[in-house]
Amino acid sequence: MPKKAAPAQRRARTPDQKQDRRAAILAAAVAHTRESGLDSVTMAGLAKRAGLAKGTLYLYFETREEVFLALYLDALAQWASRIEAALVPGMSDDAAIAAIAEATRGAPLFIALASRLSGVIEQNVPIATLVAAKRASLPVYLSVAGRLEESLGLAAGDGMRFGSALMALLLGAAGMDTGDLAMRDDLPGDVRDIVALSRFETVFGEGVRLLLAGIRRS
Amino acid sequence: MPKKAAPAQRRARTPDQKQDRRAAILAAAVAHTRESGLDSVTMAGLAKRAGLAKGTLYLYFETREEVFLALYLDALAQWASRIEAALVPGMSDDAAIAAIAEATRGAPLFIALASRLSGVIEQNVPIATLVAAKRASLPVYLSVAGRLEESLGLAAGDGMRFGSALMALLLGAAGMDTGDLAMRDDLPGDVRDIVALSRFETVFGEGVRLLLAGIRRS
Amino acid sequence: MPKKAAPAQRRARTPDQKQDRRAAILAAAVAHTRESGLDSVTMAGLAKRAGLAKGTLYLYFETREEVFLALYLDALAQWASRIEAALVPGMSDDAAIAAIAEATRGAPLFIALASRLSGVIEQNVPIATLVAAKRASLPVYLSVAGRLEESLGLAAGDGMRFGSALMALLLGAAGMDTGDLAMRDDLPGDVRDIVALSRFETVFGEGVRLLLAGIRRS
Amino acid sequence: MPKKAAPAQRRARTPDQKQDRRAAILAAAVAHTRESGLDSVTMAGLAKRAGLAKGTLYLYFETREEVFLALYLDALAQWASRIEAALVPGMSDDAAIAAIAEATRGAPLFIALASRLSGVIEQNVPIATLVAAKRASLPVYLSVAGRLEESLGLAAGDGMRFGSALMALLLGAAGMDTGDLAMRDDLPGDVRDIVALSRFETVFGEGVRLLLAGIRRS
DNA sequence: TATGAATGAGAATTCATTCAT
DNA sequence: GATGAATGAATTCTCATTCAT
8 A cells, every 4th residue: 555655845836935945054054053962963963853854955046065164144234233233332341341241252153154154164165156155255354344444433444454453352262262261160279270361251352452452553 | 802912012111212202293293284284193093103003092192182282382382482482572563573473384284283273172181181281281371471571671460461352363363264275276365455455464464563563652 | 184985886766775785784794704704794894795895884784783673583584484484283293392493403593593692782772772672573483472372382471481481491501511622622522522512412302301291280 | 111011819729728719709709699699700800809810710711601600519518508507317298398488588599599500601611621510510400319319208309300300490489589570669560460371480489389299299 | 920012803893975866 | 836755974972991010
């Protein structure tokens, strides 16, 4: 007796529907990442979470890395809008530093993705997709740079210089962060002190302060 | 099921000989990394390259990550000595910036290892080894910080503040670097320009300049 | 690093086909065991023998132990049906003893699997699978027990008591069996006699006789 | 500068000293087994525990299995003496059953070793050692058999017949035992009942009762 | 006698991707 | 468009045993 196949997911025919489904996949990825970390994202898990079959994912993204790249673009846009919202013209440097730190604190996904961007993601994505992504990200960078200039009173061009350094600092400080290590109670006190030297909060906060002072002076 | 054994490599019996063998393993790892990248290092490959049996590696390092950690400590020491040798009291800021950039350029292994330090390496190493590593690295950091202070005429304490930010910037700029991407000739011109924005040289160089100006001002 | 894939074996799409494929894997395992013993079963070997890729095995069994557990359930069912077929109401005790011994002789796989059941298999199987297996085996035990009662004229409940002891005796006698050892011609005569004391046939046969006499008397 | 080797263990020269060292190794094995189980015994662990070097072990035992075989002979002797001490002439069958069960309960090492005897140990031991072991164990079996006869009033020869079946039952019941499984609280009630059917205590106790009744009747 | 450095075979499992249906 | 069965490469670590010293 031949059995019926399991009923397939309703097909997405219109561009809007396809866009929705794409968004649903990304949402599943975000949710999974929040719970279990970026590295544990698998295509199978994503599919199940999105209520789709594994193969279907490949109708929307050519590779796993393409999912991450799309995720990155979303996260970048979000981070940018948080930063821009937090920066207001005429604010003090201290306030700006605090605002930047605060906006960044809330964007762990952005940090995780940005760290992997050049190392892994860009190596495994069709060139056309990469070109599109680069083109899509430029205006975001420019926008943040512009906002930095106007809110901090920087000279034209300094927004981008400051922004680039800021981004590097952000990634580096995140990479140096020892995470839960500082909380292990089996660490000797002196070692705990050493570990504390590379806490994200400290390194990033101090670094931003220096960068801002530097851009003012230059 | 009893296994066979077999004599092979001359045995390292004295502490000195054992130290040498350990160093030989690390040297093999460095050589392999230089050719094929850090991620492609496997214990089997390492063993073959060092002319040892796989099991022998585990007499010297408990896990693969412990190899990396040892590698990091060596690379850190080398980087530090390059930096310290390049920094001389009384040098101009521009000269210092160039010296730091130059010293770092020659230490790609250090950068690669540092990037993975907290993310992967520290998660997979016995706590005792980690403690030892942390304790071993502190004097190196302090030494670099001291050298920064004396050569750049920084106030006490500013060497460490500057150094931490410098390290973060270094890692971040390395992480942002798009590597060979900028050289692909199938990239449209506008995209190539975008990619160029995150070249390591540029980002790191500009960033160091800002940091140094900032520490001077603060 | 993306992996390649490749089409190969015809796909099992319907539940029936999947059941067939599952059975084919188990058949491969049985064949291999018969030739080389249970302990030499490897997933790689199984895959090759079944004409499948290694990964495919894991679509049907979550772990190696799950294969063994499935094998056990099959072997149990077979052993039970052999026993039940051999036991007929009204047969003499001697005939029953001979029948049980005979039925068991032909089930070396069952014995091998049963020996490992609690020691290894049950320790490495998802709890849900274990529960299902336990539930599946109960009716078999009950059926054998019932058959023992009706064919041997045992009181209600005595079938299970006798059956449990029988199973223990079976496993123990199999475990004591020295196998080929008795046939080595480099054994001194006196030692050969000692070894003969623990031959499976002897120990099991005598033991069953005692158990049966015991259950009759009790 | 050549370093001194670590001071070696004082040499055992007289037969007594050698015997002592051998005993020390076995004692280490017993201690380890009690803590972590038989399967986790490694030659390296044994050496460390006995305060010897790995190579030294091989001066006293040719293979790992030979250690187990020696362990078995000790455990057998102990179990036999417990059994014999517990069996007194004129005792009731019920008392005898209880005594046997009790004596066995306290000999988990004996059970573990006996289970592995023919399967693994005897396969990996030099034939001469095996012959010696077989010859050494016969008088023990005979002694137990004799004791069974005199304390239970069995006919000549029945002691050995009963004893063989008893041993098989013992091993089999131990092999069927599900150990900690019965205590897992994530098991459904019905499954827990099934698991309980193969508890060592129950199966062995009931089995001995049947065997004894059987030998009385035959 | 004692040491301990060196050996190396051996195996389970994951998961991105493809493509027949 | 959607499905999900099939693929197969890729890698760490253990430990009994040997033998040069």
